[in-house]
Amino acid sequence: DTGVSQDPRHKITKRGQNVTFRCDPISEHNRLYWYRQTLGQGPEFLTYFQNEAQLEKSRLLSDRFSAERPKGSFSTLEIQRTEQGDSAMYLCASSSRRTGSGEQYFGPGTRLTVT
Amino acid sequence: EDQVTQSPEALRLQEGESSSLNCSYTVSGLRGLFWYRQDPGKGPEFLFTLYSAGEEKEKERLKATLTKKESFLHITAPKPEDSATYLCAAPISGGYNKLIFGAGTRLAVHP
Numbered sequence: 001d002t003g004v005s006q007d008p009r010h011k012i013t014k015r016g017q018n019v020t021f022r023c024d025p026i027s028e029h030n031r032l033y034w035y036r037q038t039l040g041q042g043p044e045f046l047t048y049f050q051n052e053a054q055l056e057k058s059r060l061l062s063d064r065f066s067a068e069r070p071k072g073s074f075s076t077l078e079i080q081r082t083e084q085g086d087s088a089m090y091l092c093a094s095s096s097r098r099t100g101s102g103e104q105y106f107g108p109g110t111r112l113t114v115t
Numbered sequence: 116e117d118q119v120t121q122s123p124e125a126l127r128l129q130e131g132e133s134s135s136l137n138c139s140y141t142v143s144g145l146r147g148l149f150w151y152r153q154d155p156g157k158g159p160e161f162l163f164t165l166y167s168a169g170e171e172k173e174k175e176r177l178k179a180t181l182t183k184k185e186s187f188l189h190i191t192a193p194k195p196e197d198s199a200t201y202l203c204a205a206p207i208s209g210g211y212n213k214l215i216f217g218a219g220t221r222l223a224v225h226p
Contacts, residue, residue: 042216
């Protein structure tokens, strides 16, 4: 399977704890995106990487959130001091600049529950 | 303000009963309109990209069309396995970096 993978698939944490999620994009894709999705809503953009450079961040991404893509391959999203409002599905997507068509391919997501 | 709105929020069909889902958008300088399918607990699955008014794309029982203000996803003779949430999205920054999604249409097809 050469699709986007995410780990873990589910995470339950207590309020105030830190959590980290990992995303492995499709191997030849140089662009990587993080989105957040709550129940009944479409995904909301969080941040975007081209290779290892983080080029865009949403206002939704408070200073408790940090994302990295150290070698231009996998990416991590860390949430510090989690709050109940952080409970959501965190989705990673990747795309290739070469295709020119812009479609993003999504992973299965990480479901975060903050108790 | 860039916006993507989908209707209806939910749609219940009998197997074989064709219908259409609507996606209306107000996005400056549209550079494409994407349709995705999302099953419960999973990530969105890419279906189509439409670039210009009048363009149509088909995949099995699905056909997507685009006008200057909206896109339609037509479902012909649906089957229960077509039950899912259908999302449309448009890029709103330079290039294709940030997608703005509608809230989706939850489709249920009953035998």
